[in-house]
Amino acid sequence: MAxxxxxxxxxxxxxxxxxxxxxxxxxxxxxxxxxxxxxxDAIKNILEGPRYEVVVxxxxxxxxxxxxxLSAIAERFPHTIRFALTDRADDQRMNRTASxxxxxxx
Numbered sequence: 001m002a003x004x005x006x007x008x009x010x011x012x013x014x015x016x017x018x019x020x021x022x023x024x025x026x027x028x029x030x031x032x033x034x035x036x037x038x039x040x041d042a043i044k045n046i047l048e049g050p051r052y053e054v055v056v057x058x059x060x061x062x063x064x065x066x067x068x069x070l071s072a073i074a075e076r077f078p079h080t081i082r083f084a085l086t087d088r089a090d091d092q093r094m095n096r097t098a099s100x101x102x103x104x105x106x
Contacts, residue, residue, distance in 0.1 A: 070100035
C-alpha cells in the first residue's frame with residue numbers, strides 16, 4: 001500500500017485550528033495531517049521531521065514572519081506545495097506572500 005501524502009498545517013489561533021481539525025478530519029483517510037499551533041514547533045518539524053508534500057500556513061500569524069517561513073520552505077523544499085491560509089491577513093501581507101504560495105485559502 002502506498003503511503004499517504006503528508007500535510008503540515010500551521011494555525012496559531014487555537015479556535016480556528018480546532019475548526020480546521022474538524023473540517024479536515026474526513027481527509028485523514030487520504031492524507032497524514034500534522035497540526036501545529038506554534039510556528040516554532042512547525043518550523044522545527046519541517047526542518048527535522050518527515051518530508052511534507054503540502055504545507056498550509058496561516059499568514060496572519062503574530063509570532064513569526066510568514067514570508068520568511070514560506071521562503072525557507074520554497075528554498076529548501078521546492079517541490080513542497082505551499083498554501084497561504086488567511087481569513088484576517090491584511091492586503092500588504094497577502095501581497096508579500098503571493099509569490100511564495102502556490103494557492104491562497106480563504
